Amino acid sequence: MSQKPKLWISRALFPEWIDPVREWADVDAAAEERAYSPEELKRKLAGVDAAMVGLSDRIGADEVAGNTRLKVIANLGVGYNNLDIPALTAAGIVASNTPEVLNESVADYAWALMLAAARRVAESDRFVRRGGWKGSAFTAWLGPDVHGKTLGILGMGRIGRAIARRAAGFSMNVVYHNRSRLKPELEQEVAARYVDKQELMRASDFLILIVPLTPESHHAIGGAELALMKPEAILVNVARGGIVDELALVEALHAKRLAGAALDVFEGEPKVRDELLAFDNVVLSPHIASASAETRRAMALLAIENVKAVLGLGEHAGHPPT
Numbered sequence: 001m002s003q004k005p006k007l008w009i010s011r012a013l014f015p016e017w018i019d020p021v022r023e024w025a026d027v028d029a030a031a032e033e034r035a036y037s038p039e040e041l042k043r044k045l046a047g048v049d050a051a052m053v054g055l056s057d058r059i060g061a062d063e064v065a066g067n068t069r070l071k072v073i074a075n076l077g078v079g080y081n082n083l084d085i086p087a088l089t090a091a092g093i094v095a096s097n098t099p100e101v102l103n104e105s106v107a108d109y110a111w112a113l114m115l116a117a118a119r120r121v122a123e124s125d126r127f128v129r130r131g132g133w134k135g136s137a138f139t140a141w142l143g144p145d146v147h148g149k150t151l152g153i154l155g156m157g158r159i160g161r162a163i164a165r166r167a168a169g170f171s172m173n174v175v176y177h178n179r180s181r182l183k184p185e186l187e188q189e190v191a192a193r194y195v196d197k198q199e200l201m202r203a204s205d206f207l208i209l210i211v212p213l214t215p216e217s218h219h220a221i222g223g224a225e226l227a228l229m230k231p232e233a234i235l236v237n238v239a240r241g242g243i244v245d246e247l248a249l250v251e252a253l254h255a256k257r258l259a260g261a262a263l264d265v266f267e268g269e270p271k272v273r274d275e276l277l278a279f280d281n282v283v284l285s286p287h288i289a290s291a292s293a294e295t296r297r298a299m300a301l302l303a304i305e306n307v308k309a310v311l312g313l314g315e316h317a318g319h320p321p322t
């Protein structure tokens with residue numbers, strides 16, 4: 001290419017990550033975070049060779065219609081349900097994601113949410129801040145122990161296994177369900193027992209969801225599944241909001257058929273249902289499971305490498321979605 005390729009970056013990244021890119025690309029980088037309408041996305045994508053986008057940028061056939069220049073869309077995330085891969089492929093556009101680099105940070109965060117929900121960290125923080133703490137209360141603020149309990153994991157990919165490995169330090173019994181069972185050596189490595197989905201729901205004291213959102217996994221946790229759970233169980237979702245039927249979850253929480261939940265992702269995010277906001281036993285966070293300083297940098301740099309690889313400027317092959 002005689003001229004530098006044009007790269008649009010939809011998310012606000014640190015200049016020190018982007019500045020080196022300017023040596024080989026003509027960069028249009030968002031200065032601040034915001035939502036883009038489908039028309040804006042289409043306009044931005046027209047006339048660039050490459051784009052780096054975030055999970056809230058939904059891109060499909062309409063957004064790339066008539067676009068003959070765009071070669072690569074690098075998603076800043078491992079999940080890529082925001083991209084219509086068949087439509088992009090049909091348009092001759094390569095999509096990439098950021099696997100591996102976020103496994104440990106997302107696993108850390110799943111544990112943070114599980115511990116916070118069990119031991120009522122967010123709720124007690126609110127209590128102290130509003131001046132509610134007037135004296136000691138020996139039998140107040142009791143939550144269930146985490147150590148020694150059964151941890152269920154729905155989705156045993158790379159992040160699921162990182163979550164499972166941490167359970168050894170808490171003497172937990174780990175059960176999992178996945179589309180396909182792990183090889184025996186991997187099962188042994190993470191000390192997890194394969195069970196069917198119903199058994200997973202029944203056995204788990206804590207259930208962590210970490211499956212990709214696909215038409216098959218949409219509402220994988222609905223009324224029927226929640227009804228199988230122990231009333232003292234806690235549900236943790238660090239996958240995608242659409243995995244859980246939120247109305248069924250609200251119903252189960254109202255009926256006290258579930259002790260609590262910790263949610264990093266929501267069906268209509270960034271909008272969170274008022275019903276969920278009203279529960280003290282639900283911990284909420286704004287889709288930040290991968291948001292450690294080191295990991296977000298690694299994700300951005302990997303996305304940049306992916307763009308370079310597809311444009312033929314990189315040292316190694318790209319990472320098509322895995």
Ligand code: DGY
Nearest residue numbers: 077078079288289290
């Ligand atoms: C991803 O990368 O898919 C995660 O949801 C980010 O937190």
